[in-house]
Structures are given as structure tokens and as C-alpha cells.
Amino acid sequence: xxxxxxxxxxxxxxxxxxxxxxxxxxxxxxxxxxxxxxxxxxxxxxxxxxxxxxxxxxxxxxxxxxxxxxxxxxxxxxxxxxxxxxxxxxxxxxxxxxxxxxxxxxxxxxxxxxxxxxxxxxxxxxxxxxxxx
Amino acid sequence: xxxxxxxxxxxxxxxxxxxxxxxxxxxxxxxxxxxxxxxxxxxxxxxxxxxxxxxxxxxxxxxxxxxxxxxxxxxxxxxxxxxxxxxxxxxxxxxxxxxxxxxxxxxxxxxxxxxxxxxxxxxxxxxxxxxxxxxxxxxxxxxxxxxxxxxxxxxxxxxxxxxxxxxxxxxxxxxxxxxxxxxxxxxxxxxxxxxxxxxxxxxxxxxxxxxxxxxxxxxxxxxxxxxxxxxxxxxxxxxxxxxxxxxxxxxxxxxxxxxxxxxxxxxxxxxxxxxxxxxxxxxxxxxxxxxxxxxxxxxxxxxxxxxxxxxxxxxxxxxxxxxxxxxxxxxxxxxxxxxxxxxxxxxxxxxxxxxxxxxxxxxxxxxxxxxxxxxxxxxxxxxxxxxxxxxxxxxxxxxxxxxxxxxxxxxxxxxxxxxxxxxxxxxxxxxxxxxxxxxxxxxxxxxxxxxxxxxxxxxxxxxxxxxxxxxxxxxxxxxxxxxxxxxxxxxxxxxxxxxxxxxxxxxxxxxxxxxxxxxxxxxxxxxxxxxxxxxxxxxxxxxxxxx
Numbered sequence: 320x321x322x323x324x325x326x327x328x329x330x331x332x333x334x335x336x337x338x339x340x341x342x343x344x345x346x347x348x349x350x351x352x353x354x355x356x357x358x359x360x361x362x363x364x365x366x367x368x369x370x371x372x373x374x375x376x377x378x379x380x381x382x383x384x385x386x387x388x389x390x391x392x393x394x395x396x397x398x399x400x401x402x403x404x405x406x407x408x409x410x411x412x413x414x415x416x417x418x419x420x421x422x423x424x425x426x427x428x429x430x431x432x433x434x435x436x437x438x439x440x441x442x443x444x445x446x447x448x449x450x451x452x
Numbered sequence: 453x454x455x456x457x458x459x460x461x462x463x464x465x466x467x468x469x470x471x472x473x474x475x476x477x478x479x480x481x482x483x484x485x486x487x488x489x490x491x492x493x494x495x496x497x498x499x500x501x502x503x504x505x506x507x508x509x510x511x512x513x514x515x516x517x518x519x520x521x522x523x524x525x526x527x528x529x530x531x532x533x534x535x536x537x538x539x540x541x542x543x544x545x546x547x548x549x550x551x552x553x554x555x556x557x558x559x560x561x562x563x564x565x566x567x568x569x570x571x572x573x574x575x576x577x578x579x580x581x582x583x584x585x586x587x588x589x590x591x592x593x594x595x596x597x598x599x600x601x602x603x604x605x606x607x608x609x610x611x612x613x614x615x616x617x618x619x620x621x622x623x624x625x626x627x628x629x630x631x632x633x634x635x636x637x638x639x640x641x642x643x644x645x646x647x648x649x650x651x652x653x654x655x656x657x658x659x660x661x662x663x664x665x666x667x668x669x670x671x672x673x674x675x676x677x678x679x680x681x682x683x684x685x686x687x688x689x690x691x692x693x694x695x696x697x698x699x700x701x702x703x704x705x706x707x708x709x710x711x712x713x714x715x716x717x718x719x720x721x722x723x724x725x726x727x728x729x730x731x732x733x734x735x736x737x738x739x740x741x742x743x744x745x746x747x748x749x750x751x752x753x754x755x756x757x758x759x760x761x762x763x764x765x766x767x768x769x770x771x772x773x774x775x776x777x778x779x780x781x782x783x784x785x786x787x788x789x790x791x792x793x794x795x796x797x798x799x800x801x802x803x804x805x806x807x808x809x810x811x812x813x814x815x816x817x818x819x820x821x822x823x824x825x826x827x828x829x830x831x832x833x834x835x836x837x838x839x840x841x842x843x844x845x846x847x848x849x850x851x852x853x854x855x856x857x858x859x860x861x862x863x864x865x866x867x868x869x870x871x872x873x874x875x876x877x878x879x880x881x882x883x884x885x886x887x888x889x890x891x892x893x894x895x896x897x898x899x900x901x902x903x904x905x906x907x908x909x910x911x912x913x914x915x916x917x918x919x920x921x922x923x924x925x926x927x928x929x930x931x932x933x934x935x936x937x938x939x940x941x942x943x944x945x946x947x948x949x950x951x952x953x954x955x956x957x958x959x960x961x962x963x964x965x966x967x968x969x970x971x972x973x974x975x976x977x978x979x980x981x982x983x984x985x986x987x988x989x990x991x992x993x994x995x996x997x998x999x
Contacts, residue, residue: 334558334574335558335561335571336558336574336577337648338647338688339648339688340775343892343999344891344999346999347999348892358999364570386574386577386578387573387574387577388572392573416919417918417919418916418919435778435779435812435813435919436779436812438899439899440899
């Protein structure tokens with residue numbers, strides 16, 4: 320990313336679930352940490368999320384999934400990003416995601432997954448570290 | 453809460469949470485070191501407390517409370533497929549559960565059939581059962597005495613459709629409708645405020661709810677057409693006092709709407725039921741339940757001029773706090789659930805769901821589910837707390853806190869009224885703002901160690917946490933879709949069309965929608981098709997996102 324520009328992060332909640340407490344807390348924590356946050360809201364399809372990420376020229380996409388649909392939704396987002404030549408956009412996520420699925424998701428290109436009990440500063444530190452490169 | 457000599461303690465220097473600030477409850481009320489007669493000098497025991505079973509029901513809704521009427525031990529009986537959920541319900545009843553709550557999977561919650569493209573990967577999700585058609589409802593309820601065991605459907609935007617299926621299945625089994633027991637959660641207002649499983653805009657949703665109220669009033673006198681729920685508000689972040697105020701304000705809104713639709717207050721108010729969270733702060737929770745009953749009773753009598761005493765009685769289901777459970781040192785959750793459950797009992801609940809200790813990491817196992825159920829049985833049968841009715845009445849602290857809850861509630865009622873009422877406050881983003889603020893504050897308090905979470909921000913131990921989603925059987929989604937495809941192929945297509953047309957027409961007009969829905973579900977029209985048709989008429993809601 321270019322120097323001096325604020326980090327731009329798209330936060331979204333794909334799938335049918337509407338439990339948005341976590342996603343909103345993270346969105347606000349990132350905003351308070353000086354990032355530009357675009358919250359795409361609820362019930363977004365993978366394609367809508369990828370389109371929004373490209374239109375908004377973001378550095379990263381943060382996804383919250385609590386419903387167990389991560390193995391269906393994450394790969395789609397990665398593949399749509401690839402199709403659009405936007406694989407440089409970092410994808411990270413959070414929610415109720417079993418360890419056994421983490422390896423596979425990371426090998427597909429998901430940067431990091433934050434599960435329940437995570438301190439919001441961990442997420443901020445991660446984005447600071449990763450998006451500096 | 454207080455120290456040995458009863459004076460204010462300043463800056464008691466334990467690590468982590470410390471100082472005066474830590475003596476606050478979850479609503480943020482500053483808690484004094486000691487309470488005495490001066491704290492309840494304005495309390496009039498006769499008019500503010502009354503006797504148990506008497507107005508204003510602060511001390512409980514029954515004369516003898518748990519001595520003669522134990523609370524309903526109501527546990528979750530849902531699982532991906534209707535037949536597996538049915539097995540689980542039977543198993544729970546065999547273990548001593550006396551009521552059942554049923555959650556739906558995400559597609560059903562969002563009004564979509566299992567074969568909807570947006571349902572991919574979510575059929576049977578979150579331990580919820582997938583209901584597409586009356587066929588599923590038949591399997592779900594097979595052999596369950598639905599006139600004896602109350603089933604609480606955790607169903608909201610689609611409640612009218614599920615009620616139609618429930619009624620149609622009861623009719624097939626020759627169970628008289630007037631004998632049917634159970635509950636539809638059917639509380640649409642809190643969906644816009646907190647849980648977010650809405651699809652229609654608030655006003656048509658409210659019309660559907662009122663249609664079910666009026667239908668149940670006529671045909672299902674023992675059924676609770678609505679369970680006005682604070683639990684989800686609290687889970688989304690509302691503090692206990694906000695949960696209480698918002699839930700009661702929602703309740704009053706349903707009463708107003710029922711009256712506006714032409715029902716007399718006493719014809720439907722006795723069947724309104726409530727659902728609250730039993731959170732971590734023990735006495736705050738007890739005060740919340742007691743204040744809830746008093747505010748409801750007084751408002752029903754004074755503002756809505758209810759004559760039937762049952763209209764003034766707030767009956768409630770309570771659940772321990774899922775959002776207070778931690779993935780770290782998950783066994784600690786057993787103790788959290790126990791103290792929360794005890795507070796619900798001391799607060800006088802009619803029904804209780806204890807969470808399983810492993811919920812932060814998985815769908816409960818048979819073992820954790822049994823432990824949760826046994827927790828209630830131990831409180832009920834071993835602890836002795838049920839021996840006398842409302843043992844905490846007259847406690848300086850509990851009564852002062854109950855009063856404070858009540859006073860603070862009226863401040864929120866005023867704010868909501870100034871915004872033009874509940875629906876208008878939803879549209880203006882009032883709830884979204886307050887709940888987002890409270891959720892963020894709570895997280896910040898934990899991260900800054902102003903609020904202790906044992907095993908997480910204090911007494912932390914390095915451990916491997918693994919989350920296990922007992923997701924539906926891998927083959928379940930395909931199996932469900934193929935069954936649904938067959939069903940859609942082998943029905944009277946012309947009849948389906950007529951039914952959908954009828955639904956469209958009734959939706960456009962103002963007649964009660966229930967008869968058209970019952971006819972449709974009997975003709976194998978699916979939930980997704982019905983909701984789809986209604987969306988054409990009612991439109992879809994989109995909220996402004998506030999965080």
C-alpha cells in the first residue's frame with residue numbers, strides 16, 4: 320500500500336446469520352485505531368463482498384462467520400478475488416471456526432483467523448504488521 | 453459486595469479489576485458498600501410488593517410458587533434434520549426435561565428453503581432444524597404429545613408460517629386446537645433491534661404478528677403466540693437495565709397494536725409471555741425479574757386499563773447467559789451457569805434453560821447437555837431454595853436495586869416515546885446506537901481489565917482451544933435438498949399456484965393471513981415459497997448500519 324494512506328478495511332458478514340455484535344465491535348476497534356473501515360453489513364454474498372472490496376479499493380477484507388458456513392464462503396471469496404486479479408487484498412476472518420479447518424483455510428490464502436476470546440488489539444497489531452509490508 | 457466493617461472501600465488493591473469502579477453492576481449502577489432501611493424508605497410493602505400471586509406480582513406470579521409449581525426445565529431439542537431433532541426431544545423428555553425449545557437452522561430463520569442458492573453450506577447449521585414444508589413439521593413432532601409438552605419455537609419472521617404448519621399437523625392428529633400448548637417466539641421488534649433475522653419492513657411484520665395474536669386468541673387459547681424477548685438484546689450487548697426497558701417497551705407496543713386491531717386488552721394480554729437473560733451479576737438479575745413484573749402489572753392496569761388479573765401477570769422464560777461463557781477453561785462455565793440459574797430461580801422465573809458448558813466451542817454434546825439439565829434439578833431438589841416463596845423480599849439491597857431498575861426503565865421509556873415510539877425509534881437507529889455502544893464498552897472493560905473474566909483476562913492459562921462444530925451430517929444438505937425436490941415435483945401444482953395467489957391477495961389486503969397460510973402448508977407449499985410471495989407484496993427491510 321502507498322505510504323501515508325490510512326489502511327482501508329472492508330468488514331463484512333457473509334451468509335445468513337445476523338449475530339453482529341462481534342463484527343461491530345471489531346469494526347469500531349479498527350476505526351478507533353485510525354483505520355478507515357467500510358462496514359458492508361449483513362447477509363452479503365461472496366460476490367457482493369469482492370465487488371465492494373474492489374470498488375472501495377481496500378487493503379484488507381475482514382469476515383465474521385458464526386454459522387459454520389466458513390468452508391463454503393471463504394474459498395468463494397478467495398476465488399472471486401483471484402478471478403478479478405485482486406489477490407493482493409488481504410483476507411482475514413473471525414468467528415466460531417474449528418482448528419481443523421484453519422489449516423485448510425490458510426492454505427487457500429486466508430491470512431489469519433481470530434476465534435472467540437480474541438483481544439481486539441491482537442487484530443489491530445496483526446493488520447499493522449501485515450499491511451506494512 | 454461489601455466489606456467487613458460496612459464502610460466504603462476505596463481502591464481495594466487486587467490485581468486486575470480494582471477500585472471503586474469495580475463495585476458496579478452490569479447496568480453500570482454504582483453499588484454501595486452497605487444497604488439499610490434508608491434505602492427502601494419509599495417502599496410501600498403493600499402496594500409495591502404485595503403478596504406472591506397478587507398485584508403487582510413483584511414477589512412472584514403464583515401464591516405458592518415452586519412449592520407447588522416447579523419451573524419448567526426447558527432445554528434445546530433441535531438438531532439438523534426433523535427426525536433427528538425428534539429423537540433428541542424424546543431423549544430430553546426421558547431425562548426429565550419438562551419443556552422443549554426448538555431452534556431453526558439459518559435458512560429457515562431467513563425464510564429460505566434448503567434448496568435456495570443462498571442456503572448453501574448452512575442447511576442444518578448452528579444446531580438448528582431445517583423446516584421447509586409440513587412434511588418436516590410432521591417428522592419433528594411425531595409421537596410428541598403437543599397438547600401436554602410445551603414446545604417453544606424459536607421462530608420469528610416466519611412464525612405465522614410455522615404456526616400454520618403446527619396447527620395443520622395437530623389437525624391431522626385429531627388434537628383439538630384449544631388443547632394445544634407451546635410458544636412461538638414471534639417477537640419481531642427485537643429482530644430489528646438486535647438479532648437481525650428480519651426480512652419484511654417493521655410495519656408489515658407487525659401486522660403478521662397481530663394476525664397470529666388474533667388467530668390464537670380465537671382458536672388456541674392455551675398457546676403463547678409471542679414470547680417478548682430481552683435475551684437477544686442482551687446478547688447483542690444491551691446492559692441488563694436496557695434489556696429490561698427495551699423488552700417491556702416492546703411488550704407495550706404489542707399491546708397497543710393488538711388493541712388497535714380491534715382486540716380487547718384482556719382477550720390477548722394474558723397469553724403474552726416474556727424471555728429474559730440471567731446474566732452474571734447475581735442480585736442485579738433478581739432485581740431485573742422483580743422489576744419486570746411490577747412495571748408490567750402497573751402499566752397494564754393503569755395505562756391499558758386491563759381488568760383481568762392475568763393480563764397484569766408477566767410470565768417469563770429465562771436462559772443463562774451464552775455470551776458470558778468462555779472458550780478458555782470451558783469447565784468454568786459450569787459454575788457460571790449454576791449461579792445464573794440460581795439467580796433466575798430466586799428471581800421467580802416460570803421456565804429455565806441452562807446452557808451447556810461447552811457452547812462457546814461447540815454444539816453441546818450429550819454429556820454437557822445432561823449436566824446442564826441436572827444443574828436445574830439439583831437447584832430444584834437439593835439446594836432448598838424453593839422451600840419458601842421469594843426468600844429475598846425485604847432485603848434492603850434487593851428492594852433498593854429493584855426500585856432503581858424500575859426508575860431507570862422509565863427514563864428509557866421516555867426517550868423511546870420522544871422518538872415517536874418503538875418502531876420509529878428502530879427506524880431512527882436508536883437501538884443500534886445504544887446496543888453498539890454498550891457492546892463496545894463491555895469489550896473495552898474486559899480488555900482494560902476493568903471487568904474480570906476468570907480464565908480469560910485474569911487467571912489465564914496457556915491452552916489449546918479447539919472449536920468443534922457438530923455441523924450437520926456432511927451428506928445432510930444434499931439429502932434434504934433431494935427430499936425437497938421430490939416433494940415439489942409430486943404435489944398438485946395448480947393448487948400450489950392458487951394458494952400462493954391467495955397469499956398475495958390477503959397480504960395486499962387487511963384480512964387475517966392465517967387461514968390462507970394453513971391452506972397453503974396443507975397443500976405442500978413451502979416456507980421459502982410463501983415468504984418469497986409475501987416479500988413481493990411487503991418488500992424487504994434494509995437497516996442503516998451503525999457501529
